[in-house]
Amino acid sequence: MNRASLPHVVIIGAGFAGLWAARTLTGKPVRVTLVDRNNYHTFLPLLYQVGAAEIEPEQIAYPVRTLLRSRRNVSYIRAQVDRLDLVERFLLCNGQRVEFDYCIIATGSTTNFFGTRGADRFAFVLKNLDDSVVLRNHILSCFERAAYCADRERRRALLTFVIVGGGPTGIEFSGALAELIRGPLRKDFPALSPKEIRVCLVESAARVLSMFDAKSSAYTSRLLEKKGVEVLCGTGVKELRPGRVLLSDGSAVETETVVWTAGVTGERIASLDVPLGRGGRLIVDETLQVPGRRGCFIAGDLAYVEEQGRPLPMIAPAAVQQGRAAAMNILRLVRGGEAVPFVYRDKGAMVTIGRNAAVARIGTREFTGFWAWVIWLVIHLMNLIGFRNKLFVLMNWAWDYIVFEKSVRLILPSCCTSPGAKGCRMRRCGR
Amino acid sequence: MNRASLPHVVIIGAGFAGLWAARTLTGKPVRVTLVDRNNYHTFLPLLYQVGAAEIEPEQIAYPVRTLLRSRRNVSYIRAQVDRLDLVERFLLCNGQRVEFDYCIIATGSTTNFFGTRGADRFAFVLKNLDDSVVLRNHILSCFERAAYCADRERRRALLTFVIVGGGPTGIEFSGALAELIRGPLRKDFPALSPKEIRVCLVESAARVLSMFDAKSSAYTSRLLEKKGVEVLCGTGVKELRPGRVLLSDGSAVETETVVWTAGVTGERIASLDVPLGRGGRLIVDETLQVPGRRGCFIAGDLAYVEEQGRPLPMIAPAAVQQGRAAAMNILRLVRGGEAVPFVYRDKGAMVTIGRNAAVARIGTREFTGFWAWVIWLVIHLMNLIGFRNKLFVLMNWAWDYIVFEKSVRLILPSCCTSPGAKGCRMRRCGR
Numbered sequence: 133m134n135r136a137s138l139p140h141v142v143i144i145g146a147g148f149a150g151l152w153a154a155r156t157l158t159g160k161p162v163r164v165t166l167v168d169r170n171n172y173h174t175f176l177p178l179l180y181q182v183g184a185a186e187i188e189p190e191q192i193a194y195p196v197r198t199l200l201r202s203r204r205n206v207s208y209i210r211a212q213v214d215r216l217d218l219v220e221r222f223l224l225c226n227g228q229r230v231e232f233d234y235c236i237i238a239t240g241s242t243t244n245f246f247g248t249r250g251a252d253r254f255a256f257v258l259k260n261l262d263d264s265v266v267l268r269n270h271i272l273s274c275f276e277r278a279a280y281c282a283d284r285e286r287r288r289a290l291l292t293f294v295i296v297g298g299g300p301t302g303i304e305f306s307g308a309l310a311e312l313i314r315g316p317l318r319k320d321f322p323a324l325s326p327k328e329i330r331v332c333l334v335e336s337a338a339r340v341l342s343m344f345d346a347k348s349s350a351y352t353s354r355l356l357e358k359k360g361v362e363v364l365c366g367t368g369v370k371e372l373r374p375g376r377v378l379l380s381d382g383s384a385v386e387t388e389t390v391v392w393t394a395g396v397t398g399e400r401i402a403s404l405d406v407p408l409g410r411g412g413r414l415i416v417d418e419t420l421q422v423p424g425r426r427g428c429f430i431a432g433d434l435a436y437v438e439e440q441g442r443p444l445p446m447i448a449p450a451a452v453q454q455g456r457a458a459a460m461n462i463l464r465l466v467r468g469g470e471a472v473p474f475v476y477r478d479k480g481a482m483v484t485i486g487r488n489a490a491v492a493r494i495g496t497r498e499f500t501g502f503w504a505w506v507i508w509l510v511i512h513l514m515n516l517i518g519f520r521n522k523l524f525v526l527m528n529w530a531w532d533y534i535v536f537e538k539s540v541r542l543i544l545p546s547c548c549t550s551p552g553a554k555g556c557r558m559r560r561c562g563r
Numbered sequence: 564m565n566r567a568s569l570p571h572v573v574i575i576g577a578g579f580a581g582l583w584a585a586r587t588l589t590g591k592p593v594r595v596t597l598v599d600r601n602n603y604h605t606f607l608p609l610l611y612q613v614g615a616a617e618i619e620p621e622q623i624a625y626p627v628r629t630l631l632r633s634r635r636n637v638s639y640i641r642a643q644v645d646r647l648d649l650v651e652r653f654l655l656c657n658g659q660r661v662e663f664d665y666c667i668i669a670t671g672s673t674t675n676f677f678g679t680r681g682a683d684r685f686a687f688v689l690k691n692l693d694d695s696v697v698l699r700n701h702i703l704s705c706f707e708r709a710a711y712c713a714d715r716e717r718r719r720a721l722l723t724f725v726i727v728g729g730g731p732t733g734i735e736f737s738g739a740l741a742e743l744i745r746g747p748l749r750k751d752f753p754a755l756s757p758k759e760i761r762v763c764l765v766e767s768a769a770r771v772l773s774m775f776d777a778k779s780s781a782y783t784s785r786l787l788e789k790k791g792v793e794v795l796c797g798t799g800v801k802e803l804r805p806g807r808v809l810l811s812d813g814s815a816v817e818t819e820t821v822v823w824t825a826g827v828t829g830e831r832i833a834s835l836d837v838p839l840g841r842g843g844r845l846i847v848d849e850t851l852q853v854p855g856r857r858g859c860f861i862a863g864d865l866a867y868v869e870e871q872g873r874p875l876p877m878i879a880p881a882a883v884q885q886g887r888a889a890a891m892n893i894l895r896l897v898r899g900g901e902a903v904p905f906v907y908r909d910k911g912a913m914v915t916i917g918r919n920a921a922v923a924r925i926g927t928r929e930f931t932g933f934w935a936w937v938i939w940l941v942i943h944l945m946n947l948i949g950f951r952n953k954l955f956v957l958m959n960w961a962w963d964y965i966v967f968e969k970s971v972r973l974i975l976p977s978c979c980t981s982p983g984a985k986g987c988r989m990r991r992c993g994r
């Protein structure tokens with residue numbers, strides 16, 4: 133079979149949606165090109181653990197080319213897409229023009245600051261591996277700087293950590309940060325008083341984890357407070373300034389560290405002419421196709437899909453299902469059939485709060501506590517790509533669980549934070 | 564006991580010499596401050612494996628504070644030393660003045676380009692963790708760029724890797740790079756022809772590994788050639804230009820990657836007034852003290868020490884012995900005694916060439932082959948600091964050995980190499 137004569141499918145993004153689409157098209161009568169700016173797939177659900185110095189960044193990433201090795205009809209280009217034209221059906225990347233017959237746009241999401249003044253300049257985020265390493269380095273650097281800081285006010289600002297957003301990422305990161313601080317960092321910095329260290333979680337709604345029951349929310353807040361996290365519900369963020377965050381209740385918190393987990397918006401490709409839905413996501417029809425652009429699909433966080441009047445959650449299982457569905461629909465079109473509507477199967481949701489504690493919903497039942505945590509562990513480990521990554525993450529978790537150590541407490545690479553560094557290119561580092 | 568009244572020892576550098584000095588002074592009647600710009604100790608003998616995508620950078624680093632936890636009389640400052648005054652006995656760092664009674668300067672070594680034109684701008688080096696991650700990212704990026712490069716000459720330049728220096732680092736890195744290329748990268752890039760890929764090792768002396776027997780040198784060259792490395796002995800480097808290296812025989816090699824392992828020089832602190840010995844190292848007397856500066860010691864790579872008319876090798880065991888000896892001498896001075904001469908115990912040397920192959924000298928006997936390789940493995944693993952690091956490195960090696968994969972093939976952090984990055988602060992990245 134002459135492969136060049138087959139219909140060409142371009143998939144943009146090697147996240148959950150893009151990768152599962154590529155898997156679905158493997159061995160089928162199409163030629164597939166997967167484009168991503170990184171040469172690895174990132175397992176985003178564990179990103180917060182990299183930020184909290186618990187696992188190595190390499191352990192939640194997997195080389196795309198290795199994933200595609202046995203898939204002969206799928207090739208990969210490492211590139212940022214400079215232009216995408218759904219009418220003429222081509223994209224520009226690395227200075228080259230790539231034509232296609234079908235496409236799946238799966239570029240995912242990026243942080244939404246909702247126009248909060250100063251947030252784009254001063255907040256840390258947790259959306260990709262770089263972000264998480266920058267955040268880890270920054271937190272450890274704050275402790276190092278506090279260790280030789282004689283000024284009390286300044287030292288308190290260095291040791292105050294504000295997390296904005298009481299959704300899953302905000303909860304998981306605050307829990308992990310609190311455990312990092314109360315465990316290993318307290319032992320590493322015996323000269324710093326625990327009373328000077330503050331972790332605040334700020335949520336504008338009346339309760340955290342609004343996608344769960346009120347009971348689960350209360351459990352989560354109670355547990356975080358027990359770990360030393362101040363949970364401030366009903367409080368919004370008005371403005372970020374250097375060294376300070378202004379809250380909606382008129383108060384201000386002196387801090388060097390604001391971690392913004394409060395919102396996401398679609399990661400759009402410039403020049404792409406598709407109408408916007410809520411939350412900066414792109415509107416698709418019920419088959420996941422761009423309206424009026426037959427054969428052009430959007431899948432994952434970027435797609436705005438409603439289910440019973442509510443937008444689908446931006447979570448990995450939804451992305452996987454959409455990636456698969458878009459790929460199946462392309463195969464239907466290739467065979468001369470019609471695309472069928474996408475149906476979301478809600479498998480539940482889960483959030484861990486730390487050691488032995490999680491909240492999980494399976495179907496309509498909600499669990500909290502140790503068994504929810506065990507389910508969380510098993511499901512995350514099972515879904516992590518690559519046997520080696522599974523093994524290393526499991527070992528890290530076991531190590532952490534048994535000896536109460538977060539193992540990766542290294543300020544590395546030092547480009548952003550070393551005292552000798554001259555300037556830094558990292559977006560939000562502030563130097 | 565009032566600790567503040569004890570004599571104050573400052574150790575600059577948490578490498579092998581500095582760390583072993585701190586260990587030796589633990590629990591002794593002195594107050595010790597360890598200063599290092601990184602918050603971790605780096606196990607430099609395995610740095611080349613990070614550069615060759617074999618192990619994670621975190622696995623050869625260990626947090627200094629955690630190493631010092633149980634050592635009550637030792638504290639740590641993360642800082643670059645801005646000034647060191649051996650007459651007034653103080654140093655400046657982080658804008659603070661730290662006074663001391665005794666000091667051990669153990670800042671190690673940095674790359675020596677011997678004035679080769681262009682080398683400081685265009686060569687990659689392997690002297691710290693950042694360097695190794697930059698090199699790993701660059702090599703993987705060269706393959707990615709070659710994958711979509713239609714120009715044959717350009718593609719060959721992207722796939723040509725020149726290693727300068729046939730010493731231990733040059734040999735170990737070329738062997739690991741050749742295995743990375745012939746194994747996993749060939750599988751990841753099936754469209755690239757193996758004939759377009761070149762790895763050259765350039766050595767100005769008549770043979771590689773001149774510190775070993777001629778027989779061991781020949782064995783090493785033969786093995787490298789078998790792995791596909793071209794070994795060019797008797798060839799020096801005249802100049803580095805963008806995309807090209809000029810050799811002493813008048814020829815030129817088109818390449819995007821020159822890795823410089825040919826020389827080291829002492830990593831000196833500016834403003835320090837100590838006479839220079841050969842190789843940019845600082846002259847000390849036979850007790851490791853700076854001449855005329857009683858109580859000020861230099862240990863490790865930075866110290867110029869002769870043994871039977873030849874300078875001591877710049878290797879980890881020599882640094883460990885000197886760090887210990889300097890610390891013991893300080894204790895002698897504190898007790899009112901005199902410093903004793905340092906005696907180097909040569910435990911041998913070893914270099915691995917890759918899978919199942921190494922050269923080892925123990926005493927005056929030299930081994931090559933499988934058993935030398937096993938000795939190399941065991942000794943490196945034993946000396947790596949931290950049980951967790953030992954375990955993870957061992958697992959990485961086993962994984963590599965069994966499934967022929969170098970596991971860490973990620974271009975990460977993407978600051979330096981991602982197509983979308985705007986500018987870069989990394990020294991030798993050339994963007």
